[in-house]
Amino acid sequence: MTNLKVHGSASQDLDGDLASLRGDGARMARHWAAPVPVEPLPVSPSLIHGVTVPPTSARLLDAMSDYGD
Template sequence: MTNLEFHGSAPAGGAVAGAVTGPVDLEGDLASLPGDGARMAPRWTAPAAAKASPVSPSRIHGVRVPAGSARLLEAMSDYGD
């Protein structure tokens, strides 16, 4: 897991309003992720959905990729490196 370093004087467990109290588990597992997400959800707002307008096919001209980038991608395996 990532080696996290903390600098400062904030107490473990958080003194911020709405923070989780008690010991902080920095080595959490996958089972703790849904609960972590549920606790963070009220603090995050989703932007209003932008409605995409259709683009005329005559305005689509393709994608140009530099030769060096194309060679790099060609040399990669199908499942990533």
């Protein structure tokens, strides 16, 4: 169930215009911090052994004209 309670001075109009949507986003942005990006570590080629594809997925890709034809 959706909780439509409005906190603070936000508009009760749920069908607002673009300006009210941008204002809502600006007010919420300070509450949502982006996580610090994590750089992936390089993998030695000797550890890469190929890709395993389940038979059902292989049949699906084989049936697509962009793959395997």
